[in-house]
Amino acid sequence: MVDLSIDLNGLDLKNPVMTASGTFGYGEEFMDFFDVSRLGGIMVKGTTLKHREGNPYPRMAETPQGMLNAVGLQNKGVHYFADTIYPRIKHYDTHLFVNVSGSTIEEYVETAEVVNALDHIPGIELNISCPNVKEGGMAFGTSCPSAVAVVEAVRKVYKKHLMVKLSPNVTNIAEIAKAVEDAGADSVSLINTLLGMAIDVKTRKPILSTITGGLSGPAVKPIAVRMVWQVAQVVNIPIVGMGGIMNANDAIEFMLAGASAIQVGTANFIDPAVTLKIIDGIEAYCKEHGFAKASDLVGAMQA
């Protein structure tokens, strides 16, 4: 028997496989395909203080082995989440994280306070890295002082697990990771999408209504693995890795680079039950290679 459990800085995950925010709805969308309680965790959709309509259509462009999105944090606001969605999903036997976004520090703080009161939500994933909203989002995650300011402010009001999601659209991600660790983060997750762009050569127009958008999928994986490895060199808090994970081998690659857990995003669109295959695949790999615990894979790259 392989022990798949992971200690994420005090939070006990049943396995290292979680789903990435914005790619798994509230989990309900996947109920027909598999029992989401088997997951290590679910990051629910990006949530803001107030209702947001998101960006105009078109919001998606398929690109080689990946996609650009410009959803722009469409959601009904944290109060709607707490009153209407939370009661429907709180019984899931897995860790639910709310992915929290804002345009100002005050908005982040107020949203985190609302989530703090929800008993069945053991953590938030602070999204300081969304490339698809004009104000806030990525702006906070691309410089150390602003990242520290928002993490410190939220840390004061948020008493449970505080995961901070980092932007890859920076020159030195390790520096930002270290800064948010010092500001009080319990873990970091990376990477959010990479800023990208696509033009339709037939019409000579940008494909996305916002011109630029966030790139995800296998196309970004080598960059994501490199960033996880760089961050692992400098922080002592757990790292949650993601970016292009399509199967168990991809997930293991992130763990070897230093991720304690992983998130699966775009792959859910192609195979809605892919996360189960990844959980089983990690277990099979551990058996085959003589690892008694999945946690032994973390940082086990042979240098």
Added chain:
Amino acid sequence: MKKYVDDFKVIKNERLNHEYVVLTLQHPGKLPPMLPGQFVEVRVDNGPNTFLRRPISIHDIDEENNTMLLLVQEIGEGTQLMCALKEGDTCNMVYPLGNSFAMPDKPRVLLVGGGCGIAPLLFMGRRLKANGIEPQFLLGARTAEGLIALDAFKQLGTVHTTTEDGSVGTKGFVIHHPVMRTQTPDIDQIYTCGPEAMMKVVAKYAGNHNIKCQVSLENHMACGFGACLCCVAETLDGNKCTCTDGPVFDSTYLKW
């Protein structure tokens, strides 16, 4: 309606013309319930440019033989690969997805289609006929060669056609056909699927004559089942997903 992911087997690939193919797909067991207007998400392959699944309408189903028909138009790499599927190949699909055409409350029904938008109208026509309603179809194409699957439609109701070059049927677009020119139309309900410009004029005609009109949108999709929020259409209630709240909408509900 419960959604599934299954491998279907291609049992027939019938080429209609240089652009269109009808695939007959065998379900591995018993075909679950599905409704006209719903669609499937087809896994093409894992080539660099066919990473996401492709949304395709359910063209028809045969419950007795547990088969599903897809009408596929070659547009780009994904649909070309689908049109090249051979007997015996497998085709992985997530299905059935989306809402469906609502059954009419009055009997005089017109189904208007253009391009690959005619696909869901055959399944809808079959359901209407099974409910004792004989629909009229109005199908438009650029040329005679583009008017496809007419025999299948003729088994279910009256078929009217238009071609842009006038080679068959009325010359022009669907909106130029006599059934849509009369000031006193004998129609209670229109269902339409095809190019957006076509659907807009059809919806406008319906609005002017107090005819109920349901349109089926073809927005670009990443998932097809409500997880990504990429496929939204603007409605009176804000952005709605065409893959879960649609693809079928009442024309008056859309902000066109």
